Amino acid sequence: MAIDVVVLVSIGRHPVSGRARRADADARAVELALGIAGAHVQLVHAGDPDEPALRDYLGMGANAVTVLRMGPEADPVSVLSAHLSSTKPQIVLAGTRAEGGEDSGLVPYLVAQALNTPLVPGIVSLSLVGERAEMLQGLPRGRRRSLVSPVPLVATVPVMAPAPRMSAFGLARRGTIAVKDADAAADAARTAWTEGPARRRPKRIKVMKAASAADRVRAVTEMAAGKGKVLQNVPPEEAAKAIFDYLVTEGIIQAKP
Amino acid sequence: MSEERIRRDPRAEREARRGRAPQAEDIPTPVAAEASPSGRVRRDPRAERAARTSRAAEPATAAQPAAAPESESGRVRRDPRAERASRTGRAAPAAPQPAAPAPAPSGRVRRDPRADRTAQRQAGVARAETASPVKTIADPKFLILAVPDLEDARLSSHDKDVIGAARGLADAGGGAVVVLAFTGPEGVKDGLDEAGADRALRFADVSFAGYAPERRAAAVLAAIQALNPRHILFPDTGVVGGDVGRRVAVSLGDRVASNVQRVAPDRITRRGRGGRADFALAPPRVLLIAAEAADPVIDERYEARDLPAPRIEALSHVEDRGLAATDPATVPMAEADFIVSAGNGVRDWDAFHRVAAALGASEGGSRPVCDAGHLPRHRQVGASGTLVEPRCYVALGIAGAPQHLQGISKVERVVAVNADAHCDMVKRADLAVVGDVQALMPALERIAKERRHGN
Numbered sequence: 001m002a003i004d005v006v007v008l009v010s011i012g013r014h015p016v017s018g019r020a021r022r023a024d025a026d027a028r029a030v031e032l033a034l035g036i037a038g039a040h041v042q043l044v045h046a047g048d049p050d051e052p053a054l055r056d057y058l059g060m061g062a063n064a065v066t067v068l069r070m071g072p073e074a075d076p077v078s079v080l081s082a083h084l085s086s087t088k089p090q091i092v093l094a095g096t097r098a099e100g101g102e103d104s105g106l107v108p109y110l111v112a113q114a115l116n117t118p119l120v121p122g123i124v125s126l127s128l129v130g131e132r133a134e135m136l137q138g139l140p141r142g143r144r145r146s147l148v149s150p151v152p153l154v155a156t157v158p159v160m161a162p163a164p165r166m167s168a169f170g171l172a173r174r175g176t177i178a179v180k181d182a183d184a185a186a187d188a189a190r191t192a193w194t195e196g197p198a199r200r201r202p203k204r205i206k207v208m209k210a211a212s213a214a215d216r217v218r219a220v221t222e223m224a225a226g227k228g229k230v231l232q233n234v235p236p237e238e239a240a241k242a243i244f245d246y247l248v249t250e251g252i253i254q255a256k257p
Numbered sequence: 258m259s260e261e262r263i264r265r266d267p268r269a270e271r272e273a274r275r276g277r278a279p280q281a282e283d284i285p286t287p288v289a290a291e292a293s294p295s296g297r298v299r300r301d302p303r304a305e306r307a308a309r310t311s312r313a314a315e316p317a318t319a320a321q322p323a324a325a326p327e328s329e330s331g332r333v334r335r336d337p338r339a340e341r342a343s344r345t346g347r348a349a350p351a352a353p354q355p356a357a358p359a360p361a362p363s364g365r366v367r368r369d370p371r372a373d374r375t376a377q378r379q380a381g382v383a384r385a386e387t388a389s390p391v392k393t394i395a396d397p398k399f400l401i402l403a404v405p406d407l408e409d410a411r412l413s414s415h416d417k418d419v420i421g422a423a424r425g426l427a428d429a430g431g432g433a434v435v436v437l438a439f440t441g442p443e444g445v446k447d448g449l450d451e452a453g454a455d456r457a458l459r460f461a462d463v464s465f466a467g468y469a470p471e472r473r474a475a476a477v478l479a480a481i482q483a484l485n486p487r488h489i490l491f492p493d494t495g496v497v498g499g500d501v502g503r504r505v506a507v508s509l510g511d512r513v514a515s516n517v518q519r520v521a522p523d524r525i526t527r528r529g530r531g532g533r534a535d536f537a538l539a540p541p542r543v544l545l546i547a548a549e550a551a552d553p554v555i556d557e558r559y560e561a562r563d564l565p566a567p568r569i570e571a572l573s574h575v576e577d578r579g580l581a582a583t584d585p586a587t588v589p590m591a592e593a594d595f596i597v598s599a600g601n602g603v604r605d606w607d608a609f610h611r612v613a614a615a616l617g618a619s620e621g622g623s624r625p626v627c628d629a630g631h632l633p634r635h636r637q638v639g640a641s642g643t644l645v646e647p648r649c650y651v652a653l654g655i656a657g658a659p660q661h662l663q664g665i666s667k668v669e670r671v672v673a674v675n676a677d678a679h680c681d682m683v684k685r686a687d688l689a690v691v692g693d694v695q696a697l698m699p700a701l702e703r704i705a706k707e708r709r710h711g712n
């Protein structure tokens with residue numbers, strides 16, 4: 001029996017040109033889904049069915065996208081939850097955050113709440129073993145945590161997941177877009193917001209409290225000094241042992257007990 | 258010098274004032290000294306200059322004195338002098354201390370300028386980082402809850418920014434900051450007091466460590482119920498703060514403001530549209546704060562009084578099988594956890610690759626070694642290479658040019674091996690070995706193979 005995997009896809013924006021494209025994290029979620037052995041992958045989008053960027057996802061090899069038609073600033077959560085409650089997929093994947101709107105990353109959490117399933121954040125791989133999903137979660141600094149969860153479940157896929165395949169033109173043309181009408185309420189809270197272009201802040205160099213200009217100059221020009229333990233005239237064996245012990249006590253590597 | 262005049266060294270006094278827990282019997286308050294008849298203060302420009310230019314060998318985060326006495330409140334009282342002494346590797350002298358001179362028979366305080374100067378010089382730059390008097394907020398009008406990630410039981414700079422943002426919100430209206438800390442069984446390695454916590458709610462149980470977002474969210478929700486904070490702040494990080502914060506917001510039925518760039522009591526700015534737009538709005542209850550959105554607290558100390566932590570029953574449906582082995586060679590440099598890096602001092606490249614593999618570290622290099630083709634270009638660390646943030650950086654035969662040091666400016670632990678004891682990398686290092694790197698590499702490889710866990 002094939003396992004039903006639904007990927008929630010949104011429309012992204014190219015960070016520089018602002019052109020509509022597949023959203024990076026969502027495309028990685030599609031890539032991850034297409035790699036699950038024994039999965040039947042469906043894509044679901046809440047929004048405008050005529051958006052050409054949807055075809056980028058089809059070009060990755062998914063046969064069809066189901067579009068729940070709604071206005072651009074409407075709230076997709078109720079629409080998606082209603083659809084998924086009726087289709088009951090075992091696994092729902094989504095990018096950690098969208099790149100076209102509020103980008104709050106809250107949609108998968110609300111969907112998981114509506115479906116009453118666990119949510120696993122930030123996975124970079126997933127495979128099925130019987131009724132259970134074995135996943136690797138991406139942690140900072142290249143670390144990975146191994147997790148196992150029963151299905152059904154919702155999981156999010158971060159931009160550190162493996163890169164998505166290119167979109168093939170022929171596949172993109174041939175794929176079908178199935179439209180379902182949905183009524184979504186407009187997002188009321190959003191109208192109270194004011195929007196402007198993002199203001200770039202300079203990167204912080206150093207945090208300091210300076211009484212005078214001289215203090216400030218000193219703080220940025222001075223080199224950060226370490227704890228400064230220096231071993232001199234020590235034979236290499238002993239120095240190597242000192243380094244090794246330091247790495248162990250600082251928890252960088254583990255020594256045999 | 259006239260007898261009436263007290264010779265003062267303002268810097269040393271400031272130091273003394275800042276560095277000590279307030280004690281009634283500590284006489285030399287500046288007010289008392291100013292009251293001297295002439296009222297004139299004598300400065301010692303040379304000593305001040307010396308203090309300015311001398312550098313402390315260690316940052317203030319160095320080890321606490323072995324036996325810090327515990328006060329009745331259960332909080333550890335710091336003794337900056339003992340700390341300073343332990344930092345400089347000297348036993349605390351039994352001789353009279355410059356900061357607490359005995360009152361002369363006349364009742365006036367006699368100071369010893371030379372001892373003052375010595376103390377100053379030892380304190381050096383670290384002086385700016387010694388603890389200040391504790392600020393207490395006894396009766397706050399409202400509470401702000403901050404939940405740092407505390408990865409590896411340490412406050413990251415992002416964590417400190419979040420507590421700084423909470424401070425800003427609290428200070429704007431007479432509120433107090435509660436830091437909810439999943440400390441792990443061994444406790445937090447950095448002081449929550451110096452980070453800006455008025456209260457601390459600590460969850461030390463191991464069941465909150467590893468993968469435990471449901472339990473963490475339940476703990477935060479219990480704290481919200483007990484304390485009714487005005488705002489709850491998390492670092493907007495992928496799988497820790499950002500995840501738990503979203504769970505909490507969903508349970509509260511609230512919106513969340515993520516990727517928050519600026520925080521004020523009535524207005525916040527959050528980034529959206531793929532990073533191209535800023536939205537300004539009234540702050541919702543749950544705020545997910547971007548790194549560097551606020552400045553951390555520095556040079557100040559708050560009470561960090563412990564609040565009783567509630568018991569949490571929630572359990573997880575997801576099983577945590579622990580960290581998976583990853584191949585350090587395939588991890589991108591910017592993400593690497595542990596880097597062994599080579600400079601021009603390395604000549605035996607075979608030995609270098611072997612020692613990196615034996616330690617399970619990612620390889621890095623300085624620009625000249627990448628220029629020469631010993632390592633691929635994407636391994637270059639520095640201003641024109643990658644800015645790296647491993648937990649530890651081992652620099653083998655790297656001089657420490659400014660362009661290279663820029664690339665490791667955020668690294669906490671640096672180990673250097675260099676033939677030149679005076680190079681900047683040795684100064685930057687927490688542990689430095691002065692000697693030939695060619696001889697050291699095979700020795701380190703051998704001991705790593707012998708004693709390291711796993712392959």
Ligand SMILES: Cc1cc2nc3c(=O)[nH]c(=O)nc-3n(C[C@H](O)[C@H](O)[C@H](O)COP(=O)(O)OP(=O)(O)OC[C@H]3O[C@@H](n4cnc5c(N)ncnc54)[C@H](O)[C@@H]3O)c2cc1C
Nearest residue numbers: 600601602623624639640641642654655656658676693694
């Ligand atoms: C615009 C610009 C950008 C740059 N960007 C970067 C950058 O991104 N990254 C970067 O790394 N550099 C960069 N540089 C170059 C930088 O200025 C230095 O030249 C470079 O970092 C020096 O590399 P090194 O320390 O490996 O070599 P060296 O300066 O040659 O130092 C070699 C070190 O090895 C030690 N040594 C020699 N033999 C032994 C031995 N047998 N045992 C132990 N120690 C030994 C020496 O004492 C010395 O300290 C940049 C320069 C410019 C102008």
